Amino acid sequence: MLQEMVFAGFGGQGVLSMGKLLAYAAMKEGREISWMPSYGPEMRGGTANCVVNISDERIASPVGSMFDVAVVLNLPSLHKFESVVKPGGVLIWESSTIKEPPTRTDINVHALPAIEKASNELKNVKVMNMLVLGALVGIMDIVKKESLIVALEDTLPKRHHKLIPLNEKAIELGMSLVSSGA
Amino acid sequence: MTAREGYKVVAKRPSTLLDKRMHYCPGCFHSTVHKLMMELVEEMEIQDKIVGVCPVGCSVFAYEYMNIDMQEAAHGRAAAVATGVKRMLPDKLVFSYQGDGDLAAIGTAETIHACNRGENFTFIFINNGIYGMTGGQMAPTTLEGQRTSTSPYGRDVAKVGYPLRMAEMVANFEGVAYSQRVTCTNPAETRRCKRAIKKAFEMQMKGLGTTFIEVASNCPSGWKCTPEESVTWIEDKMLPYFPLGVFKDVTKKEKKAEA
């Protein structure tokens, strides 16, 4: 089965690394993957996005026009991607900063106050993207949490490994937020 | 070559110079400098160590005469090509052999950056102030007031700028180890020219950086004069603007520091 996902937000919110980590974790689980970033000037503080495909078979197109999952962390991204979620698909949106909620009713919409939770409960807004990723795998069961941890270990430079427990906590918090229906 | 009976050999073609009729005009210093260089290759026993890069210009066929491994570069790119050769073969002795249009007009960027990187090869720069091969057009080193086919009323510096002094310019680069202007207007200067090239080769072998030998040269055909008149013209017109001398020598600096 092919899962087409898009992650979007401001540059610096960690959307590209969120997608990369998910793709890497899926690769470790033996699946086919592709990660395609938007690149260019928008990386510098503007809106960035990446498309991640995970499949059991050879991935045809690394880009797509309709997605099974959209994760949006700012308003411009919500405007851009709400309309391209496939009917029945999943939309996760950052509800502590986006003040215009999505309007579609034919998709599964999950409001996630990720920035607020990361700041208040983890005292570190930088791991907000891991919290979102935790929520995503909590909802969709795309990869195992353990695979995400392996991905962190493999891709983070050694000097940052001390941050892995915090990232793990963020993933777990994200998972708990969706299981409790937040 | 053996001497005829009753004669003594005082000059001969070095074995490293191929026995071919050169296409250079009578009196042109290209043939002189080719011979000096190939004498050095023979004397220094470096035929198996040297790789040359020739330019686009009158000396485009230098590889037809020099019995060494050579590459023919695109116009102005000899310094980049020589960089590629030297970086791949750092133990070899590499030189570029270029004219003024090649080195100081179309290839200025390549020249300057090779010098600035201190590329460890030797530039042999033949400056005759004119484009010989294409029929006598103005060069970046054409003197003020000098007539060429594209400056028929004399070089107007207000319009086209001033002749470039390359040996002085490259001496300013940290990467350059040696820069000297020589000429071949008489036997003494010709011997000095050979010594300069030898010194450059030796410094390159020591890995000291870029070595740059500019030869104030002639073009009897382009200047529309006899070879003899061309020599006088160099002495009277060129050398006052392009003075002979050493503009940089890092080995001298070391000596001073020791003293």
Added chain:
Amino acid sequence: MSADVRFMKGNEAIAEAAIRAGLQGYFGYPITPQSEIVEYLAIEEPKHDYVLLQAESEVASANMVYGGAAAGARVMTSTSSPGFSLMQEGVSYIACAQLPCLFVNVARGGPGLGTIQASQGDYFQAVKGGGHGDYRLIVLAPNSVQEMVDYCILGFELADQYRTPALVLTDGSIGQMMEKVVLPPPIAYKPNKPWATTGKPQDRERNAITSLYIESEEMEAVNNELQAKYKAISENEVRYEGYNLDDAEVVLVAYGVTSRVCRKVVDLGRDNGMKVGLLRPQTLWPYPTAAISELADESRVKLFMSVEMSAGQMVEDVRLAVEGRKPVHFYGRTGGIIPTPEEIINAIKAQL
């Protein structure tokens, strides 16, 4: 030994592949969207024996490649579209002097300074010349990060085999994309290049590398030699991949990232009862002309459609292969836009 599986960007993968192919010299100038190639090589440089030099321009890079290749080394450069334009002088000289080396063009949208987004607008430049004179490049067109690795190595090998420059023509999307790659073990590269200028020993004639043949007869003889070589390459090195061509009524022709999108179009089309197939040239020169020509003879084939991120370049080669036997259509986007499967499906429907 277990396979060396990595999750890499296309640009990083091609750099790693070059190292494993025994790279001896890289000369290049930074330009988006391929700078990761030189950056990767810069990081890895201390662990290996290759020389990495950031040149003052693409003009210089290409000529450094000339010098390094003529000195017998395995050398390469990489760039993106505007930079490849600057290299064309060197490419023409290298082709005529018959020097093996690898060029990589991670193309972006033009003309002019254009956009840094992906494009296939350099097809003509790559396969029809680009520089002056009658020459060809072996042009390899990867459509995945894995093929960035495979074709980098293949490019070096073919360049050596035929003493000719090879080009990996890819684009910003594949350069920036990350996928799983299986890396091959490093090659112990032992060049055998008796023609190289390495300093003349006593026991051989001098080697002269040149592209200058002032006598017409001599120049024609060199051209004939080049053309004979190009004929051999055309006969032996055509590479393409077919997908669902056996019963196809609509034949899509696409290379690079566009071929990935078209693979999806084939699946989507078949889900909707359209018999779509895909022919993907893996070598853009030599071109799979014969394979397309054979399809044009099939009565079931109704039409061809070349899908490109250009205003219509490769479509000319499809037309040359089809020779008027079937309609040849074109669908393309420019400006760095990758066409979506849906718009391609609609373009096909409009022709049926």
